[in-house]
Amino acid sequence: LMVLKQEAERRERILADRRRVASKWRPKIPQVRKVNFENFKNRFQDVDEPDYAIDVLMGGPTTQAQIRREHGQRRREEIARLRQSYLSLKNNGSGSSQNKIDAYEKARRERKGDVLQSSENEIQRIRIQSQPVLGHLTALMNDTDQRSTPRTFMRPFKALVHFQPKMKEILATLEEKWGDFEELDSDQSEAVELSAGEEVDIEPEVLEADDMGSAKGEGEGEEDDDASDTESLESVDSNADEDFEGLMDSPEALRDMRCYVEFIDNEVIPLHSRFDGTGAEKVKFDDLWSLFRVGDLIYMPASGETGGRYHEVWRIYKTRAPDPETSYPTTGWDFFEDEHQVNENSKFKISAYYIDHDGSNFGAVQRKFEIESFVGERSIESLEVFPIRYRHNHQQLLQSLKQQGRKFMEYLEDRHQQYSAWTLTRNPPSAQTEPDDEILDDQEYQKMRHPEFVESDLIVDLTEAYQKMPDWMPRFHQLTMNKSIRCEIKDDEMQIQHWFNGSRGTLAYTQSEIIQHADGVETRQRRDNLAADSFLRYRIKGSRTFETDPKALELRDEDLVLLPKRMFAYALRERRFWPIDLNFLKPVRREPGVFENLRIQSDYKDVVRGLVMSHFQKKALERKYADIATEGPSQDLIQGKGRGLVVLLHGVPGVGKTATAEAVAMENKKPLFVITCGDLGLTPHEVESSLKNVFRLAHLWDCVLLLDEADVFLSQRSKLDMKRNALVSVFLRVLEYYNGLLFLTTNRVGTIDEAFKSRIHLSLYYPPLDKTQTREIFRLNIAKLKEIESERSRMTGEPALVIKEGDIIDFATKHYEELARSTGCWNGRQIRSAFQIASSLAIHDYSNQAALAHSRGQRAPVAPVLDRTWFEKVQMSTQSFDRHMKKESGAYDAEMPLRNTFYEGRFE
Template identity: 30%
Template sequence: MYWDDLQAAAEEETEEAIEKEARGDLKLLLETISSGSGDAKLDKYFKSRKSNMYQKTVTYETLWTIFPPGTLVYGRFFQGEDQMLLIYDNFRVWPRQDDDDWSLLAWTYDWDGRMFKRSPVKLSIESFEGQKAISSLAFFPIHFHDDSEGVKQRLIERGRRFRHYCTTKDADRMFDYEGQAIFEQRGFSAAQGDDDRDEDASRSSQYYRIRRLLWNYRSATDLSTSTPKPVNIDGRVMIDFESYFRYGPAFARIGTLKLEDDFDECGCHACRQNNPLREKFRTRFDEENYQRGEWHDEQHMLCPPRVLGYILREKQWAQLQVTSLKNIPENDFQNSWSERLVLKDGQLTKNIILKLVSSHGTKLDGDKSQALEVDDIVANKGKGLVILLYGPPGVGKTTTAETVAIATRKPLFSISVANVGDEAKKVEKNLAKIFSLASSDEADVFLESRGQGVANNVERNSLVSVFLRVLEYYQGILMLTTNQIAQFDVAIKSRIHVAFKYEELTPEQTLAIFDGFLKPLDQKGLILNMDSIKEWLTDDVVKMKLDGRQIRNIVTSAVGLARAEAIGETPKLTQKHLKVMVSNVKEFKDEFIAAFERYKTSQSGSRAQN
């Protein structure tokens, strides 16, 4: 591709004697090479060059001619999304027909959690026979694209979004996400099993670099043989590159492309002082003033189509499409809290929890709020907020944690013993890692009262001690939920800042929860005779003392039943559908209670005999 540029330079007029001589020498050199270079491959190339360029085709052996260093290339490496890369160099000039593929090294402009920088990726084209349209290659120079200017404008707009998402403040990193994502690694399991990566080592240190290289080497086989599969996601995500690298995979990918960690650009004096070379490779993009100031269009165009983050519901580290991220609607923050969460005392408990969670870790009025702060005798101790929600299942404990997280724009990480382990020597390390990311669900397994004289109590006591110790130094918000408060260790009382008791649902709460599920359907015209359903719920269903989960299951199952019966028509939910599911739940509930009573009776008889 540079041949035309060289010819133009040779023909350019100049008055400078030295420059005139140089251009004359260049012209002579080009004529000599094109008329007979002595290299069979090169001579063959020049014979077909004009024809190939006119037809915009290329052979496998001449791929190198269309990818000179500094070329902007177009490809779709991540879920069919447009992407632009900058060519740095090839691994071998002449592709050989017996090779499986021919590879290039290119740059993307990525974020590593601290800074934007050019990041190298390896590109490959599989061997092929005969001629091939350049635009049909897996990637090709952008000027061969039929809509190159349109692509550039779209990439600039997406690059602006990428920059915004990467540099947004911690409190604003949570977004709605609807689209495909690529799962890389399950979140908390990564934190548990990764004993080889030390979270205390700085990512910029030599120590961390060596560990990353070893990890990448160990993972190389898996990377080369596995193809990431996209998964449809509709939920909340957190954009967090730094935690992704720290607790998720040790490597970064863009779809199937793996970023090369072991590449270093030449830093010799000659290369550093070679301004045309620096311009060709956009070296200036790595400089701090180029990162922080007004960006060049090419900086935006070279940004990848994905960000790295965490999917809250699935507990998965993932590659996320930039174009599938959406700001969470303002009314969503308020509606979930004010309308969907129904507690017995109305707004009292909700207001206390909301204010405590909202104010924790927030500077309300510059630095003035810091004056009203209690310091522990020991530095960094007692800075967290621990809220205990206790009561029977299905009465709103977990829903409280979920909705207050939405209302305060804070991410909610739900953890249980399965995420932390049950061996004391591992629990402390795992808790520290998890707490550094972020509610603990069903905390009773960690906080049961420590006992004496029982063989398995040694491990149990160690678990409790470890949990309490880590809790002392946790500086975030921890919401504990349990229905086993009688078994809590006595020491937990002093670690809990505020506790709220949840009782069985009142008739008013039951009706309000049903209404929360049914009202949106009724507003869409998907329910027949809502007034009749409300009357039936008030007269009959509230007497069953259902819990919140049972109510949700009744409505969702009834909707499924209505959908199955609506063949070729718009499904409508009716009282009949709800009655079928309520009857089923009641029958199971009665049988469960009877079976449990029989079990208790048999256990009492066994103890009496002993």
């Protein structure tokens, strides 16, 4: 009995293998079968009936419960079979058998899976069972391993969507070749269909196990028979696989491909294309690959915090969806976990970039985004990052960003600008490991936790900024073209079960199923994008395109939106580099006729203009020599010396010394770089280092350099003060090789060291203002005040200040005549201050009178009035201060220079 039982089991195994091979190679029904999970994993039709070309798992809210139920059902069936086998062996010796096993019978009597519910309307998995379709699809994927085994693709069906155009081309080729065969009758069609029955026939002796088994010893030869039978079946399977190429080019292939292409076009592509526009408002985690397309712009709202994240737009160059989950819940608490919670680390990853500049070239700065898995649907706009097309008024934002990008390009060339705004504190987000890595260090290498307000002329210079602060430089990401394509399949733990008699009673055989774990689509998309994205294509690692194609350095119009609003610039007033917002940069205001409005001697104007013009012409010529790597001739015996222009302006304060340097810079459209002795340090080493750096920057940016109040460096050397001697010597040596335009101002000309006389090209004395200059300066300030008041009135709607010009000029004349020989009349700076104070007092008085009239019900004044009265009040306050100074020092301001012998009192 034991031998007969073993022989019967062997025959059952052979029959099961035969059915498995026959089912695998039997032509499929060219239709799509949509089922729930139980029917997806079980076959209840006759075992000799062909399978469908495509099986589709339709999912819904109950899918996870179905998976758990199926897993539990299989465990119970396996336990029942083991018990049946055990009891059969146990009862063989006693001659009795147990025909009823409650658990087993219960499992057998369970009916087959439920029909599809109305809620199960989402495609979750697609199993392709047609060998021709699998052959063509796996060939396109370059993954022909186990290409004849049924293969399941998980949502979002990347490979099916990506290769659909090529599958259509293959279908068109098959239509052209085999389309006429559709007119054949069914008999002829069966003859053409590769004679599948003949291909999978098994040798009769494999199935006809004779009775010799009973004559052998118990179990004798069984292993040899099994091995022989298995080899025979494998040979049949192998022979069929060898004719696979013929199967892919046949009428059967045409019918199956029609079914496949139509199904993908009608039911799978719409799942992907519904995210083409903005019609879809919500998205599931499994559909994020369809939402985020390689090459698309993505948007992350800026932080509203001061000094927070500000960059908003990136371009995708790669996406990475989590690999499909191929395991099933077992026992314990995992059995009740949701599928998205089984693998908590599964994330949808996006690799994107923005464009930045490293001082020489543009490059891509990488930024990686990760979206945690979530259950159900989420609003697209609630995601941390989403395609920019879903942002409200995204076209308006793109136009704004393009304009910002054009400014970025412009300021790389036109570097001298004005700025009045807060600084930035961080770089755009990139592939940093810590959020704090985005925060920039200041020049003391401390994190910029808070922005600073800067109001100054700026020089935009990324190269110099990165040399000063290397950590500010963006780290460019260079992509490689030779990324290998990763295709990987995994066996599904839950095999397909084929049953007899349409119920889960008797198992005919099981069939393995593989899941497409990795399909290489994302790598292919990355490659395609590198070919389409000219910015990245020119910047592939190892590319030499920059050397052969000048256009590689240019940005397309659509690339401008990726440029940051952050630039680095040197603030001339603060004398340091700052990260600034380019949207607040403005052109430097140029006063028309600034040199004509300068109230200095006309001879001085002509001399200064002539020297400055000649100097800048020589500088332009030097740059031409530099372009051809040649040094031009020089009047100095030693090359490199004496190419600068040094002008000394000396005189009492407020008579136009600084204004002269400002006028020269403005008229020649050059930046004015102002430094003082305190900016350079106190020790010779500090002074030398600072001077060299300042002179280098001034020369690089073609600045007009003004060293204001340069008394310390110009003073005479003495035997008693070695520190001062060292400072003067350092200044003399560095000055010798400076080839830019330098203005020195001082009111202590009597103490200048003899060595400076030969190094100063022009020395101009500015005497105190005379009556004519005083009146002209008053008129100039009146004109400026009228312009200011007109603009104030236009902006606020309040009446402009009424200025009584004649009355004020009379005051100026009287003021000069009364004070010129006593305490001294106002200088230019004091006159400007007097106008600011007097106009403020007049407007304040007007406001008080208007409020008083309103409270009394009287008519208010028409407008504020500025006349000499207010200037007389200002004069009274200044005279009070002058008298106090005389009491303390024993002399008025005008007498101090003569007392200290800093002047000779006249210009010679």
